Amino acid sequence: MSAASVQIVEVAPRDGLQNEARPLSTAAKLELIRRAVAAGARRVEITGFARPDVVPALADADEVAAATAALPGVQTSALVLNPRGYERARAAGVTAVNMVVLASETFSQRNQRMSVAQALDGAARIRERAGADGVHVAITVGASFGCPFEGEIPLPALRSVLQQVAAIGPDEISLADTIGVGTPADVRARFALLAELAPDVPRRAHFHDTRNTGVANAVAAVEAGVAALDASLGGIGGCPFAPAATGNVATEDLVYCFGRMGVDTGFELAPLLADARWLLDSLGRESGSALSRAGCFPESLLADPVRDSA
Template sequence: MEIVEVGPRDGLQNERILLPTEVKVDYITRALDAGIRRMEATAFVHPARVPQMADAEAVMAAVPRRAGVTYIGLVLNRRGLDRALAAGVDEVNVVVVASDEFSRRNQGTGVREALDAWHDIAGGAAAAGIPASLTIAAAFGCPFTGEVPADRVQAIAAAALPGGPREIAIADTIGVGVPTQVRALVAAIREVAADVPLRAHFHNTRNTGYANAVAALEAGVAALDASTGGIGGCPFAPRATGNIATEDLTYLLDRMGVRTGLDLPALAATGTWIGERLGTAAPALLGRTDTFPPSPPNGSGVSVTP
């Protein structure tokens, strides 16, 4: 199972403390040292709306460039794409919100206009030789209008296909989803996009994120998003809380016999470290205990993966 680290973007974008660029780069470097190979490093969005991402170019200029590591930049329009390409991202991710009301509050446009922006961005990325992925946000529920039908998410996925997405992600932006919804949404998208890899993005607002991750795994989703420390949330969604934690998800998968290739003690230490930088205990649980079987006393960082 591929775990996509989203802490540097989705994790930090909702935190009240604005971390210096060097701390963000240190956070990214620690995740790489723990084995992460695909990471949403930053967002190329308007700094007045998301000030936590105002230093996107500086972050990308300073991140370690290692073989096999892919840095994703989130973009919402052509201006964001131009910035991301100039900054040297390896991949872009575009968000289309499943409800019009949330889309207007999040991006200032309705769903139809957001899909138009997706096609424009996807075309520009393809011309530059950069893959573009699509995330359908609030796919499990909208904080303003309530339930989001599976057929609406399916229709958005179908409308996005001419843009040639590298991947389609379903995101539980406000943490209301349950495993039955996961299975229903995966099945609905598979009906219209059978050959496109799927990714899932879960928040743990109502303590269902890890159950949803297991349901996604069992449904054949190829990748799962998570943030080290479990930090994050959406600044435009009331009471949205953190992502599922990379270290807690890794422990769960490792104990299930699902290979992740990640260093569990190193992830847990990073989660504790980023919480300290943010002035609060990180939501992740693994950093408050130990792996099982326990890690060696010398802290060698041996994974529990069989």
Template structure:
């Protein structure tokens, strides 16, 4: 009897984390097309937008308009990123299926990203959680800067686990860790994921990596080998964090799919379709080429003609 291949779920974040750090602000119909192309590739959970202040993140100023264009697609589980109760109310009214709440693990980035400290953000999560559940939304909390901070430096595993414990007092449906500035290495990933598994053995874990220092893909494979079942990625490898100096792009969805599929994992997502989308969205942004590699290098072995 053949053992089925292990499955990793992909969350496409290009419409939000991909676009929020790009200089060119795309029109709403182009963003909607990015969502539809991702659905066509087989992705089902998509971080569509963020419900943030337009003066702080102008790329997300059309959150409600974008949701109105895509929310009726039956294939889509639409994720909205929210920072506070006002953001949650907007996400509910816009028709999101899920919300991701950000809690920054380091005090320095917490203050610069949201204007309040880490544990004030934890308190915001506790205020959001019952309202989101009452509205029927699935919830995720993402522990940002879990591997390092541009202002505080190293972020110890113990600090992240303490923040996770505080979050888990009102447990989300999913807990995520993010290498917001792309400084982590696989050993850190193993230590942190193992700590989270010990802390909450039944909690589904998700990870979000940036490839700033070319460690994002190694970190991703270390994460799934350690107990993470969901990975974020951005078509074309576009994006980053506008509040973290030097934070370059996310891991590219198509390149991550190559790594996972060739390593024996299944995702239900077609890498070639994503690669074409990565090239297309990079063109829309006026980039000379997509940061991703697969669209240029092609699959191996090459498909038989």
């Protein structure tokens, strides 16, 4: 493990809540963001600007963003799906945006109701405006590890999409395993490809723990030079358009694993576990994380990890 630290992007307020059966009030969303930051989050995806009839859970995006877009010491970003979403985000004071381009044509049609080419074109136009506005732009390449409709996404197909994404010139590129099928070998191959095509652009990864490879993939990603990982408190979330998707890899599971590996995440585990409990109770659902069920080990590690020495 060469990395001394990894950024964790807390995405429970956006990807997490987007797929939960029980909606969270706007006040509870603000409390969720407040708690994440208090536990150590330095990057939070606070909401997404989608059509309220398509994603009702994020209908209060303008209000949530206006209240949390400017938190001291925290990069708060919002998902935007098109230029109109970008304008809403800007009006709310957002200074960092995340866009999604799918690596699968079928998934793009079903999820975003547009072709991959249209998504790339929209991303390029937003990138241009964001450049003028001084807004940080991340592009997430969804279904990079497999598609629920097309099955395998071969590396040459991913290469083609990544070349077009890189040409847009984003500040960060993320590869998302939207349906949770990847393994560490896939992570290494796909991030090596990204590093080849966009060597100077910070890399980010987004894993779902659907097939129990989320933590293994996160470790492989960090060891492959990935700088940031998306995660959701309590392991909540998923994707309403991906039939087999379960939650994001849980923030507390990553914080535990990396903490014991000597990789700094900036988070404190003890408050995080309390926050996960609060969130899961608020949503009336079971935990999607192992740590919130099993607890930490040993308690003294929570504050001050001490590593063994031979």
